[in-house]
Amino acid sequence: MVMRSFRIVKLIVPMKSKAALLKLKDKVQKRYGHVLVLRTRNKKLYVSGKGIGDYRVRNWILDQAEAG
Amino acid sequence: MGRLFRAVTLRNAGRSIMIVAFIDSGSDTTIISHRLARKLHLRPFGKDNIELPDGRVIPTYVGKVMIEVERDNIKKMFRVDITDLPFNEDIDDVDMIIGVDLLQACNIKLQFIEGHAGRSGKGPVWRAPADAVSSR
Numbered sequence A: 001m002v003m004r005s006f007r008i009v010k011l012i013v014p015m016k017s018k019a020a021l022l023k024l025k026d027k028v029q030k031r032y033g034h035v036l037v038l039r040t041r042n043k044k045l046y047v048s049g050k051g052i053g054d055y056r057v058r059n060w061i062l063d064q065a066e067a068g
Numbered sequence B: 001m002g003r004l005f006r007a008v009t010l011r012n013a014g015r016s017i018m019i020v021a022f023i024d025s026g027s028d029t030t031i032i033s034h035r036l037a038r039k040l041h042l043r044p045f046g047k048d049n050i051e052l053p054d055g056r057v058i059p060t061y062v063g064k065v066m067i068e069v070e071r072d073n074i075k076k077m078f079r080v081d082i083t084d085l086p087f088n089e090d091i092d093d094v095d096m097i098i099g100v101d102l103l104q105a106c107n108i109k110l111q112f113i114e115g116h117a118g119r120s121g122k123g124p125v126w127r128a129p130a131d132a133v134s135s136r
Helices: A018-032 A055-067 B034-039 B098-106
Strands: A006-014 A035-042 A044-048 B005-012 B016-022 B047-052 B058-071 B074-082 B096-098 B109-113 B121-125
Touching: A006 A055, A006 B058, A018 A035, A018 A044, A044 A055, A055 B058, A055 B074, A055 B098, B005 B096, B016 B034, B074 B098
Parallel strands: B016 B096
Antiparallel strands: A006 A044, A006 B047, A035 A044, B005 B016, B005 B058, B047 B058, B058 B074, B109 B121
């Protein structure tokens, strides 16, 4: 039987540098800070909170990370 | 109640695979197996932690792939999660689960219509908009 109903609880975004990481964190905070919880560690951005279940939020963050 | 499947073509890096995907309206995200990701030479970027129905949280990779549903004229570059766990005990022989993210992005609606599918006489129907062609 296929297991179903998956819920995204956390997104982990790797960045090349600490500067790029902080820049991304600021961008995400400005746009989705009210629905997301952001943490940084080891050049990775950890995103959680109720907003992360929305695919548009996740895609926007990953697009910004790939561009930066 | 009937279960809903759809023939889907995945494309990446000049490779193309046609598979049958299972539609799960309770899943936040669209998921493919590692086997499929390897065949398509998908390059993951980023990771997700996904909570399963039993409460376990598992890590998955995130990759970008072109998803085509020829029957509904849908063509979309989309991010999918890559993990093997949901497919381990698989008896339906599927390598892909379509979640609500893809349904929303392509404006596809699931309707439960009496007398359509399943032995009970009730089942889900996939309704794609007439102008469903979309791409990023």
